[in-house]
Amino acid sequence: MAPSPLKPGATIGILGGGQLGRMIAVAAAQYGLKVHVYAPDPDSPAFDVAGTATVAAYDDEVALAAFAAGVDVVTYEFENIPRRTAEILAGIRPLHPSADALATTQDRLTEKSFVAGLGIATAPFRAVDDAEGLAAALADLGLPAVLKTRRFGYDGKGQRMLRPGDPVDPAAVMAALGGQPCILEGFVPFESEVSVVAARTASGAFAAFEPCGNEHRDHILARTLVPAPGMEPETAAEAMAVARRIAEALDYVGVLAVEMFLVRGPDGRAGVVVNEIAPRVHNSGHWTIEGALTSQFAQHVRAICGWPLGATGRVGGAQVEMLNLVGEAALRWPDYLAEPGSHLHLYGKGKARPGRKMGHVTRLLPGQAPG
Amino acid sequence: MAPSPLKPGATIGILGGGQLGRMIAVAAAQYGLKVHVYAPDPDSPAFDVAGTATVAAYDDEVALAAFAAGVDVVTYEFENIPRRTAEILAGIRPLHPSADALATTQDRLTEKSFVAGLGIATAPFRAVDDAEGLAAALADLGLPAVLKTRRFGYDGKGQRMLRPGDPVDPAAVMAALGGQPCILEGFVPFESEVSVVAARTASGAFAAFEPCGNEHRDHILARTLVPAPGMEPETAAEAMAVARRIAEALDYVGVLAVEMFLVRGPDGRAGVVVNEIAPRVHNSGHWTIEGALTSQFAQHVRAICGWPLGATGRVGGAQVEMLNLVGEAALRWPDYLAEPGSHLHLYGKGKARPGRKMGHVTRLLPGQAPG
Missing domain, CATH: 3.30.470.20 (ATP-grasp fold, B domain)
Structure with missing residues (x-):
């Protein structure tokens, strides 16, 4: 059952202080809602338009608990939120989108498996945990392909394009991405x-x-x-x-x-x-x-x-x-x-x-x- | 000569913390400007969307000076600002609109005289300082007419409608408006x-x-x-x-x-x-x-x-x-x-x-x- 709607005057807690949080805060203000922004950087753009600000790390459990207790609902402006952080917040106040939705979408492998599991087309993909796995995945999917870290990538960070004709040294490529768990995605010829x-x-x-x-x-x-x-x-x-x-x-x-x-x-x-x-x-x-x-x-x-x-x-x-x-x-x-x-x-x-x-x-x- | 334009990152000082200041602050944020709101009421709506807030009286000269020194331009959201306040601010930073524009428009008699002096049609009006003056003005302009305090009126506050047939006791009417300097405005039959x-x-x-x-x-x-x-x-x-x-x-x-x-x-x-x-x-x-x-x-x-x-x-x-x-x-x-x-x-x-x-x-x- 859906919880009761909030009323104007309620406070929205926003995790993350970038431009997305800033524009959510302005939208909330239009409806007479208050905003509390939580971000580690004291120069966060969203602080300029928030009635209340907390400057603290995303793993500061005391600060997270105080933040959640002082708001009516918690949301976020970026997906690279630690699972534990999401669970702490969700244990105190409604967290939207949910910790489960976050867990599914913040990991490229989980996300692609989930989408493919719905019968929706995705690029072909393989999990890659090490150099051997990468070699096997490349043998399956061919080139071109893109190797991406499963987590914490955005705007092209944490990924490596592998083009036909490029000499690919699986160990070196894995090392360049920090040896993190990865996903190899095959090429989709798109318009x-x-x-x-x-x-x-x-x-x-x-x-x-x-x-x-x-x-x-x-x-x-x-x-x-x-x-x-x-x-x-x-x-x-x-x-x-x-x-x-x-x-x-x-x-x-x-x-x-x-x-x-x-x-x-x-x-x-x-x-x-x-x-x-x-x-x-x-x-x-x-x-x-x-x-x-x-x-x-x-x-x-x-x-x-x-x-x-x-x-x-x-x-x-x-x-x-x-x-x-x-x-x-x-x-x-x-x-x-x-x-x-x-x-x-x-x-x-x-x-x-x-x-x-x-x-x-x-x-x-x-x-x-x-x- | 016009001063150089401000750049994004500059700070706008807003005197007054109501909804108008709030909506100015949101507009400033869209352009990457910072906002400092100055208002006496700690619950001012504009504080919710301002990076910096000062809670102080409009005649607190120390607070006004500190406020002006910390911003790049000063503006306001209401016209009932004491002349002295406007002059203090304008002495430190550009004040827009100017103290002169404010002085002309915050006094109904000065304002109407100014407009009429431009050859622009206004309602007929007379200055009224006391009961005798009101009697004389009524003799000139007739009824219906509206008696208004020259200053500090808004949303119908500080005014009294005088209708034909109403018994008008000039002394009582002046007393009802606090004995303040007034203006009597004749009726304009408008569409x-x-x-x-x-x-x-x-x-x-x-x-x-x-x-x-x-x-x-x-x-x-x-x-x-x-x-x-x-x-x-x-x-x-x-x-x-x-x-x-x-x-x-x-x-x-x-x-x-x-x-x-x-x-x-x-x-x-x-x-x-x-x-x-x-x-x-x-x-x-x-x-x-x-x-x-x-x-x-x-x-x-x-x-x-x-x-x-x-x-x-x-x-x-x-x-x-x-x-x-x-x-x-x-x-x-x-x-x-x-x-x-x-x-x-x-x-x-x-x-x-x-x-x-x-x-x-x-x-x-x-x-x-x-x-």
Whole structure:
């Protein structure tokens, strides 16, 4: 049975102090909710918009317990949370998404096995624990392939592309990834990368934003377009149905993002292959702040408070483009600020280090979208 | 000469901790700016979304000086700021809008004289300092008329309606308003109430949102509609031009609201009569958060930072409705939350006392707007 909905005035605890936590906090404030952000870095961007802040490590059990006891629900903005941390929090207050959903999705092998177990297409994959295992997996899957650590990877960190013709020394490759447990993923010849950002409540309500098309640069999201270019309405519907099956199988509460490859068979029929699940609000959903009737952040707040989900339609009939401002790209903020109708977001981070997500820009492009 | 623009990472000091300060703070955060809110009430709603807070009285000169020294620009969310306070702040950091603009607009007599001096229509008015003066002013202007304190009035506080047929005892009426300096305003037979929310920068850039129509209940704004019902495009353009002349004459920096009456002569020609100026973001501009390409709060931040103003057009072609949630009307929040496409805003205030502005709802209504 779903617990009673929270009321305005209640406090949301957010684990993690980056830009995602910051934007969840702003969405919570719109609904008259209070926010308590827990993060180890005293310069965390989310602290700027939170009524209460705790600076402590993610394994500080005393601080975690005090944090949880002072809030009404706990959520998080990143998936690399230790299992023990999630269990401590969940023992004191409702944790959304759940510790189980987190455990399934924070390990690439568990996640892919789970998705494949639902009968949903994924890249071919093999568990790899050592150099011998890697050699065997490569013999199975061939090249190209990508070796990834099972845990703690993001934005291309903790992975190694293995290309045809490259001399592959299994021991050296494993050592380069720190000898951690890995997964080898076979290559999927895809047309483009898309994602579905969706929300589910404890009582089973589900709502997906339409799929968006994502372009990456140096493994970091560079640009999102809505609707996803080249994606037919039937394939978009299939992608949203896949996200729903995943959310239901996880008994998921909150917003999740399912990254997929758009593939096309020799007969021209399109389909989707799931790449990974992010158990949280997602960079490819930033366009919803101005581009959709409900933002992904407001939707996440609604879901974890036990409130009805908001409408997910696009605002007007426009196409929407979201550009990430990574590293020094953020120095061009005056240009984006001066563009009529562009929405500049900066995350309040100090240094524009290479690869650091400093902000984003959303443009509502004129003209009717197809479909 | 305009000072150099601020950069993201700079700190905006906001005097006043209510919902307007709260929404300015959220807009500042979107641009990567930090916020320091100064307010006497430790429960101020704006503290929830501010990185730094000072709880101190508006006449605490030591606290004011420390506050100003720690920020890059100072602004405010309400006009009842003592002159001395404004001057202390302006002596340390740029104050936008200026102490002069504040002085002109926080006194109803000074304000009306200023507007009338620009050749812009106002209600007929007389200064009233005592019972004798009231008797003389009533003899001039007749009934109905409204007696208002020159300063510190808002939402109908500090005013007394005098209707034809009412027995008027000038001494008793003056006493009821605390014997303060007053202004008597003659009656303007108006069709409706409208307002123009606009922004101006130090370098003279100006941008107005289109006029909105306002309905009041018990002297408190109840509902805003955009476009303003019954207002022809030419009259809307005239209203925006009036706001521009006022902003320029005040050498204004920031967002201001000009409340006007829509009037119609015996020949059917429409015009506007200025009622009052609010030197700040305004309740009738809340529709811009979702309804316009730039919100009034983002626009205010742009103006006081020396940045280019944002586009003021409406999002899509929809009509926009903003409902204030006053007092117990906020208890209906679950209904508004469940309305598809409605945007619920709650200000994080504790008690839903009668007359207290607890939140608002913005609805983007389907269909094309006229014009």
